[in-house]
Amino acid sequence: MKLAWATDIHLNFLDPRKRAAFARSVRDTGASALLITGDIAEGPSVVPLLRELHEALGLQIFYVLGNHDYYRSSIGDVRAQMEALCSGSPGLSWLHAAAVTALCESTALVGVDGWADGQYGDYHASPVSLNDYVLIRDLALRRKGSRLRVMRELASESAERLRGALERALPVYPRVLVATHVPPFEEACWHEGKISGPDWLPHFACKATGDVLLGAAEAWPDRRIEVLCGHTHSEGVASPRPNLLVRTGAADYGAPALAGVLEIEA
Structure with missing residues (x-):
């Protein structure tokens, strides 16, 4: 099968004509399925889009959700909508809440949303302030320390979900695809051809997820783990272990495009 992959498509910025054109571009690949690694729309529009x-x-x-998918809403509200949506729509699978998905006998797909957790770079000294800290109800906190605690709780929850999924998938499948929104390593946090600096890394990478991936790669050296992520809108490849590859996908606001098409062979 062919698995089309897109990230940070921000469909809420597109009119119906452009959204239809994006759908045609996916169909034209001949793919059997589409994987989206977050930032599909915003809280009020993500379900209808x-x-x-x-x-x-x-x-x-x-799909997994990205930070923008929670904008103008709360994490609890959006997650409840996702569970209701997928329970009534078999063709939609929110990987954060899904079991291990077998794509073929040799390849499985797992995924978690992932959250920046402030563990890379220098969070407390960073002057960066994202719209996340205004538009996501759970993160709209005055004190940076309080916000950091919430970020780390969310990142830890995603990381533990991923640990459980990998523990179920790796004993069975030689190749495991991992979808997440936030890059799990410094070296995967690409922006305009470079790795992000210490001011930006706290907001654009997730060490909690990275630590789980490193542990899995070391525990299963004969397995292949391939991570697909986004969030930074810039492409790049990192390989922190011989059997662990991370691909960060590019994106442009208002012009969604595929980040790649993966061949899934039995």
């Missing part, structure tokens, strides 16, 4: 995309494609959509 996922439904619209699914109807336009007629393909299975696997």
Whole structure:
């Protein structure tokens, strides 16, 4: 099968004509399914736009959510919407809440949303302030220390979900694809051809997820773990272990495009 991959498509910035054009570009690849690694839309629009995309494609959509998908809402509200959406739509699979998905006998797909956790770079000295800290209700906190605690709780929850999924997948499948929104390593946090600096890393990478991936790669040296992520809108490849590859996908606001098409062979 072919698995089309896109990230940070921000469908809420597009008119219906451009959204239809994006769907055609996916269909034209001949892919059997689409994987989206977050930032699909915003809280009030993510459900209707996922439904619209699914109807336009007629393909299975696997996805994780990104920070923008929680904008103008709360984490609890959006997650409840995701669970309701997927329970009534078999063609939509929110990987953060899904079991291990077998793509073929040799390859499985798992995923978690992932959150920046302030462990890379220098969070307390960073002057960077994201819209996340205004538009996501749970992160709209005055004190940086309070916000950091919430970020780390969210990142830890994602990391533990990923640990459980990998523990189930790696004994069975030689190749495991991992979808997440936030880059899990410094060296995967690409922006305009370079690794992000200490001011930006706290907000754009997740060490908690990275630590889980490193542990899994070391525990299963004969398995291949391939991570697909986004968030930074710039492409790059990192390989922190011989059997662990991380691909960060590029994106442009208002012009969604595929980050790649993966061949899944039995």
